[in-house]
Amino acid sequence: MEPDFTWLDEPDALLSRFETRPARIGLDTEFIRERTWWPHLALVQVAVDDAILLVDAQVPGMAAALRGILSDPGITKVMHSASEDLVALQRACDALPEPLFDTQVAAAIAGIGAGVGYQRLVADVTGVALGKGETRSDWTRRPLSDAQLAYAADDVRHLFGLHDHLQDRLRALGRLEWLREDCARMVANARDAGLERWPHLPVRAAQFLDREGQLRLLRLLRWRDAWARDHDRPRSWVLDNELAATVARSAPADRASLRSLFDRHPKAPRKLLAEIWDALARPLPDEDQAPPVRTEERDKRAVRRLQDAVAARSVALGLPDGVLASRRKLEALLDDGDWSALGGWRRAELEPVLAPLLAGDTRELPSGEAGV
Numbered sequence: 001m002e003p004d005f006t007w008l009d010e011p012d013a014l015l016s017r018f019e020t021r022p023a024r025i026g027l028d029t030e031f032i033r034e035r036t037w038w039p040h041l042a043l044v045q046v047a048v049d050d051a052i053l054l055v056d057a058q059v060p061g062m063a064a065a066l067r068g069i070l071s072d073p074g075i076t077k078v079m080h081s082a083s084e085d086l087v088a089l090q091r092a093c094d095a096l097p098e099p100l101f102d103t104q105v106a107a108a109i110a111g112i113g114a115g116v117g118y119q120r121l122v123a124d125v126t127g128v129a130l131g132k133g134e135t136r137s138d139w140t141r142r143p144l145s146d147a148q149l150a151y152a153a154d155d156v157r158h159l160f161g162l163h164d165h166l167q168d169r170l171r172a173l174g175r176l177e178w179l180r181e182d183c184a185r186m187v188a189n190a191r192d193a194g195l196e197r198w199p200h201l202p203v204r205a206a207q208f209l210d211r212e213g214q215l216r217l218l219r220l221l222r223w224r225d226a227w228a229r230d231h232d233r234p235r236s237w238v239l240d241n242e243l244a245a246t247v248a249r250s251a252p253a254d255r256a257s258l259r260s261l262f263d264r265h266p267k268a269p270r271k272l273l274a275e276i277w278d279a280l281a282r283p284l285p286d287e288d289q290a291p292p293v294r295t296e297e298r299d300k301r302a303v304r305r306l307q308d309a310v311a312a313r314s315v316a317l318g319l320p321d322g323v324l325a326s327r328r329k330l331e332a333l334l335d336d337g338d339w340s341a342l343g344g345w346r347r348a349e350l351e352p353v354l355a356p357l358l359a360g361d362t363r364e365l366p367s368g369e370a371g372v
Helices: 011-017 062-071 083-093 103-109 118-126 146-157 159-173 176-191 204-208 211-231 241-250 255-263 270-281 297-317 327-336 345-359
Strands: 006-008 024-032 040-048 051-056 076-079 100-102
Touching: 006 011, 011 051, 011 062, 024 083, 024 146, 024 159, 040 062, 040 083, 040 146, 051 062, 051 146, 062 083, 076 159, 083 176, 100 103, 100 176, 103 118, 103 159, 103 176, 118 159, 159 176, 176 345, 204 211, 204 241, 211 241, 211 270, 241 255, 255 270, 297 327, 297 345, 327 345
Parallel strands: 006 051, 024 076, 076 100
Antiparallel strands: 024 040, 040 051
16 A cells, blocks of 8 residues: 655755745644753654655755745644744744634633543544554664654544634634734744743742752753753753752852762763852842742742632633633732733733722732622
8 A cells, every 4th residue: 555645855846845935834844852951853744735755854955845835934844832833943944823713722712611632632533543652763764664654644634624623613712812822932933942030939849949049040940951952962861950959959058069069870871060159159140020929828829829810701701711821820910010021902801800800919818808
């Protein structure tokens, strides 16, 4: 049986398929990231008209050939859960797929579910059951196996069907503009991806540190993330969160004390000791603006009240939990009143119900008061 996809390993062959530009393409990528900070692009799957193209992204010149297709504003790029794919494409091709229609985001806004996987969405919409057998393959090897090729082709085979179904549903709900806004934000975030400003906040151990300990942890994690990015290494390979929290808690007085601490931890990055000490000892210019890690019960109650308000609005809109606002975004809103993380349609839906709670200083209210 002949395969129903085409393997492309010549840039000119790819460009010839796009001499006449289609209105839309389905798009997916396969990359390797286990040992690196950046995803290393290995394969790009493209559904176009009635064909599926498996594009060898490791071939010299292929990234340049892909660049013009990705950046063509006349071609809608249909993808599923595209965040990491966007980073891989930006890194390899210096281009991003615009305009983007992300079917996972569309399913959430349409009320189907938050974070729905491709296999489940395909099954729900088309009735087709897809396998998951090659999710952890080495996509850099050549030639790829028949199983890898079939799996890769399936990843874009049903994107047009999902696109049609979800677009119709969103149009009926009057929410196509919501999707356009969210997808444009995803692309912008991938283009302008920077390091997390406050990387200490999600670290669970940070809540047990005093203010000075939290700032030490912030310095270490800022340095760690920048070093990992610049040297293309995973964060945990450079300095894992647990050891960083231990160093921040111990507050070594000098480099010798830090070396002694590292000697008690087999995985400590001893070769980077001097750089780590410098980072630990040097205050950051903006660290006085760092929000404190939440530990007080009244703060937890305040966030809970915002979450309850968001949940009520989500029910009214028929949206799954987590689509309107995550806990972390609500915490940021409570800290500084900055609505930028909830801009656009989310702000329009949430500000009328959250603004009165924020104005009422919910942190001082006992549990059970001030309803929505």
